[in-house]
Amino acid sequence: MGIFSSIMDKILGRKKPEAPPAAAPAPTATPAATAPPPPPPEPVDVEAVLSELAAEKGGGGNWRTSIVDLLKMLDLDSSLDARKELAGELGVAAGPHGSAEQNIALQKAVWAALAKNGGVVPASLRD
Template sequence: MGLFGSIMNKIFHHKAAAPAAPTAAAAPAAPAAAAAAAAPPPEPVDVEAVLVELAAQKGGGGNWRTSIVDLLKMLDLDSSLAARKELAEELDVHAGAHGSAEQNIALQKAVWEALAKNGGKVPASLRD
């Protein structure tokens, strides 16, 4: 799993991110199967809510909204230049030199966009 997969895993599988699923134990087998087949897709994960909670648990989380380094550190992931180079390759980000402010900003925006494309609810305030 690449670095972006690790980011998704940390956010999408955070204990607060999983919506409560109703149980169908009392329903007969056929209606339960029909209900499962007709069930709506799972709710998107509220990325900002999960990250706000994580930041509170970690004493603030730095400037995770705009800093890819702070976001990675808050998620207990490698934030080194080598890791950010890997992330840039994964997300096809080629803005500025590796480690530059330009690339870090582009990486942060690419992460928000990729999370949104993969089932995350990411507010425009993070993506802008």
């Protein structure tokens, strides 16, 4: 599993548990061809999930603008090698590896990729 997949799992897969559904009558046999498709997943408020996680962890550093702090808060590897791998996964080629330029580009790429994969990312994070 790639680093971005781990980021997605930690953020988009971290929804609050829903109340269990009420007991339904036993399903009747329905041919698969007529069964409705499953509904698309609910969008996830990325900032709310991360703010909650930061509160649980006592602050979370500067996760809004620092890729290193975001990765650390998510309990993921934030080393230079990990960020090189993430840059490759997201197609980020800004600046030398480990530079502020690349780290900023990585952070923006993470927000954009989360938005493309069902995350609701406010403009305040994407800018």
